[in-house]
Amino acid sequence: MKIGIDKLAFATTDKYMDLRELAAARNVDPDKYTIGIGQDLQAVVPPTQDIVTLAAAAAQKLLTPAIAQRISTVIVATESGIDNSKAAAIYVKHLLGLGDFVRTVELKEACYSATAGLQFARGIVALNPQEEVLVIAADIARYGLNTPGEVTQGAGAVAMIVSQNPRVLAIEDTSVSLTKDIMDFWRPLYATEAFVDGKYSTSVYIDCFREVLTRYQQLTGRPLADFSALLFHLPFTKMGKKALEAVLGDRADATAERFRRALAASQAACRQVGNLYTGSLYLALMSYLQNGEAQAGDRLGLFSYGSGAEGEFFTGILQPGFADYVLPLSSALRDRQQVSVAEYERLFNQQLGMTAEDINFSTEGDSAPFVLAGQKDHQRQYRAN
Numbered sequence: 001m002k003i004g005i006d007k008l009a010f011a012t013t014d015k016y017m018d019l020r021e022l023a024a025a026r027n028v029d030p031d032k033y034t035i036g037i038g039q040d041l042q043a044v045v046p047p048t049q050d051i052v053t054l055a056a057a058a059a060q061k062l063l064t065p066a067i068a069q070r071i072s073t074v075i076v077a078t079e080s081g082i083d084n085s086k087a088a089a090i091y092v093k094h095l096l097g098l099g100d101f102v103r104t105v106e107l108k109e110a111c112y113s114a115t116a117g118l119q120f121a122r123g124i125v126a127l128n129p130q131e132e133v134l135v136i137a138a139d140i141a142r143y144g145l146n147t148p149g150e151v152t153q154g155a156g157a158v159a160m161i162v163s164q165n166p167r168v169l170a171i172e173d174t175s176v177s178l179t180k181d182i183m184d185f186w187r188p189l190y191a192t193e194a195f196v197d198g199k200y201s202t203s204v205y206i207d208c209f210r211e212v213l214t215r216y217q218q219l220t221g222r223p224l225a226d227f228s229a230l231l232f233h234l235p236f237t238k239m240g241k242k243a244l245e246a247v248l249g250d251r252a253d254a255t256a257e258r259f260r261r262a263l264a265a266s267q268a269a270c271r272q273v274g275n276l277y278t279g280s281l282y283l284a285l286m287s288y289l290q291n292g293e294a295q296a297g298d299r300l301g302l303f304s305y306g307s308g309a310e311g312e313f314f315t316g317i318l319q320p321g322f323a324d325y326v327l328p329l330s331s332a333l334r335d336r337q338q339v340s341v342a343e344y345e346r347l348f349n350q351q352l353g354m355t356a357e358d359i360n361f362s363t364e365g366d367s368a369p370f371v372l373a374g375q376k377d378h379q380r381q382y383r384a385n
């Protein structure tokens, strides 16, 4: 039985900042951000948005009444959760109006956990082929004002339906996972921004990619030429280039050039929103499918990475008609309003973090389908907009 991704959708906030303006404000050469790091625009998060509203906005685009009936499980993967106990998936299930007879859970392992969600969903569908699983990767990447990581912030969610006879990507059975106990990036319970050893994190990411790819090739005997593209978790677009070039070296043959073109197509969306943490690999997949040379029958290799650290290399075969089930990125990226650096800084400081106070946010001016209206009695107040 084929099992995999049946449908994909993306949502981000309705505000962004131009990173050349951030460079000017931080007294940095703009080429460092746009070429050295490889980011052009960054999603800006108003206080009325969090991972629950972003997750629900992405998932809502996928749902029809028939699909909603078949969903047995909702998995929200995130490393920017809003509660240490209650799963974000419960709030999302409520906002989407799904019935009560569903299983809801939140998964965490830095930027990796959506891939765990996808693999767990495959298991559920294998046991119960009539069921479908809604897997949502939603995050707000926050490093702090004036930090080296600031240029790599971002926000958004990718939602996918996992089912039998998938119409986008049938996931193949062989995959390689690798876990190492390291401290490259982490966020203690008392912190609203991540701690990161940035240079170390980029080198362990590359090492992890090499290790899982080498082991995959040992297990399958499959040459790189068997792939039409390699897709990466993109904390910033240059990271994918570093990892790809680490395995290609000086190669300039047809396979290497095809991978380089595919990488550029997969980076296009990330350049405009920034790091999505759990959703980043899946946004790269959507971006490749909409901007690249993808064709039905192609084999794609996907590298998922989460600091701490966990990596997985897995593969999938593109299905006939896949393009009809990858919802357009263009509308989510186009219908946004540019804000100044001063406005970004103001909104950054307004995000609901560790405050225990009751608070009301004005939701005027937020065009998202779901909003966070504030907090009352320690409970977040969500509503349809």
Ligand code: CAA
Binding pocket: 029, 031, 032, 033, 035, 036, 037, 111, 148, 149, 150, 151, 152, 184, 185, 196, 197, 198, 199, 201, 202, 205, 233, 234, 235, 236, 238, 239, 275, 277, 305, 306, 307
């Ligand atoms: N023109 C063109 N390029 C320029 C330039 C200019 N004027 N000035 C600098 N550059 C280049 C540098 O040469 C460098 O390129 P290379 O990496 O190819 O050598 C690049 O711009 C970055 O410059 P720095 O080396 O000075 O880097 P930095 O100190 O500003 O920090 C960073 C960069 C480490 C990525 C930092 O942004 C950071 O800490 N980011 C967050 C951590 C992260 O994303 N890690 C990724 C792996 S971990 C992961 O994947 C999980 C996750 O999502 C977090």
